Amino acid sequence: MDIVISNSGGAPIYEQISSQIKAQIISGELREGDLLPSIRALAKELRISVITTKRAYEELEREGYVLTVAGKGTFVAGMDAELLREENYKKIETLLAEALELAKSCGLGGEELREMLKLMEEN
Numbered sequence: 001m002d003i004v005i006s007n008s009g010g011a012p013i014y015e016q017i018s019s020q021i022k023a024q025i026i027s028g029e030l031r032e033g034d035l036l037p038s039i040r041a042l043a044k045e046l047r048i049s050v051i052t053t054k055r056a057y058e059e060l061e062r063e064g065y066v067l068t069v070a071g072k073g074t075f076v077a078g079m080d081a082e083l084l085r086e087e088n089y090k091k092i093e094t095l096l097a098e099a100l101e102l103a104k105s106c107g108l109g110g111e112e113l114r115e116m117l118k119l120m121e122e123n
Helices: 013-027 039-046 051-064 080-104 110-122
Strands: 066-069 071-075
Touching: 013 051, 013 080, 039 051, 051 066, 080 110
Parallel strands: none
Antiparallel strands: 066 071
16 A cells, blocks of 8 residues: 655645545555555554554544454445545546636636547547
């Protein structure tokens, strides 16, 4: 499991961890039933506090991405396909909003953006 922590970004470390694990679950890189590293092992690997790692795992569990089984570990939970689709829709909307803002700042209109998207889709 690859997790990269950035100290220069504005996001708290626990959010960086949970968002990267979520992304790996949504993409299928992590599958239902996969065992995540223990809280202590991940903290040691990332050279961060155990408390920070615990907070990330708690957030993931609260959102339904993982399940913790006492004495066994933390596992990727079975995800509802509709929930995963909704997560991806949110990401796409965010990225499209960013692209639209950038396009506006460059003087590109909606039709030009649609044409760019159509060309990208063909490749």
